[in-house]
Amino acid sequence: MSNRLFQSVIHQMKDSIDKTFGVLDENYTIIACSELGRIGEAMNIPTDMGVAEQATKLMGYTFKAVNPSQNGDYTVFVEGDDLIAEKYCSVIAVAFMNIKFYYDEKYDRGNFIKNIILDNILPGDIYLKARELYFNSDVMRTVILIRVNEPGDVSVYDIIQNLFPDKAKDFVININETDIALIKETKPGIEDKDIEQLATTIADTLTGEFYAHATIGVGTTVDNLKDLARSFKEAQTALEVGKVFDTDKTIVCYNSLGIARLIYQLPTTLCESFLKEVFKRGSIESLDQETLFTIQKFFENNLNVSETSRKLFVHRNTLVYRLEKIKKITGLDLREFDHAIIFKIALMVNKYLKSNPIKY
Helix, strand or coil, rough: CCHHHHHHHHHHHCHHHHHHCEECCCCCCCEECCCCCHCCCCCCCCCCCCCCCCCEECEEEEEECCHHHHCCCCCEEECCCCCCHHHHHHHHHHHHHHHHHHHHHHHCCCCCCCCHHCCCCCCHHHHHHHHCCCCCCCCCEEEEEEEECCCCCHHHHHHHHHHHHCCCCCCEEEECCCEEEEEEEEECCCCCCHHHHHHHHHHHHHHHHCCCEEEEEEEECCCCCCHHHHCCCHHHHHHHHHHHHHCCCCCEEEHHHEEEHHHHCCCCCHHHHHHHHHHHCHHHCCCCHHHHHHHHHHCCCCCHHHHHHHHHHHHHHHHHHHHHHHHHHHHHCCHHHHHHHHHHHHHHHHHHHHHHCCCC
């Protein structure tokens, strides 16, 4: 907090208080005082004095912590150990506690970043506020959203803060009880695979050292502050889309979502109409699990009949028979590329409808 702000308030109050008074830092050094010549003076106070909520009297002075709940980073002192000094001390401590609260709220960079990603600040005010905070607006940053699968005793927020201790460049924001956003400053030329590797390192650290399991969504890298909100929403979308289509993945990157991202943004009514058009002969639910597994392997092997039959440990003719059965039920021949694309999309749309994901 600015010492000049403390000094400015003391200057306004000194005509009303007929005693020497001021503020000490955590080392009990005077940082603001009604007697300017005493600024910088270290008061010989025992470190275990324990200035707390109640006024403490020592060496002819009365002391009171500005905010005892935060270990008393600042301490008010007033000359004298009488009742008047104690009352002065209490009033000044309350005044400075409120000043400190509003100052921190106004000038806290972490709070500024949180307001940006949650769209709690007007776009036109972002750069004005950034200049006020001497904030570098035009560096590259990426939003990485860590979602704890099973919140427990381990503080994932503290772990992430320890992993990224440079608070001038990287910001760790607690969104809610399960989501923690890391706004990571990145260097020019960094690639998506590097960001994904960083996310993997975070996940491995949480799992391997702290037994905390998390899923991580990665937004795109942006080069200005106003686009951080978009990167944050992309990271949220990556988590939600991944929960539907890539259930086995720990790291889901927005740039890698492909057609799943498009399907996730479609209205459910449109999806339902699409399925009815594709499966005119019969419902997709009429396909048993063995058939669906065969289809999955067929897609994984790039529609190659011989390779798929080898992976399934079945005769080639058996696979052809199954594909003919699928064609009879659905009207789609998966050996034809156009039909295979339609079927693949239909399976994803059906999966999306069943999941009923939350949208932001």
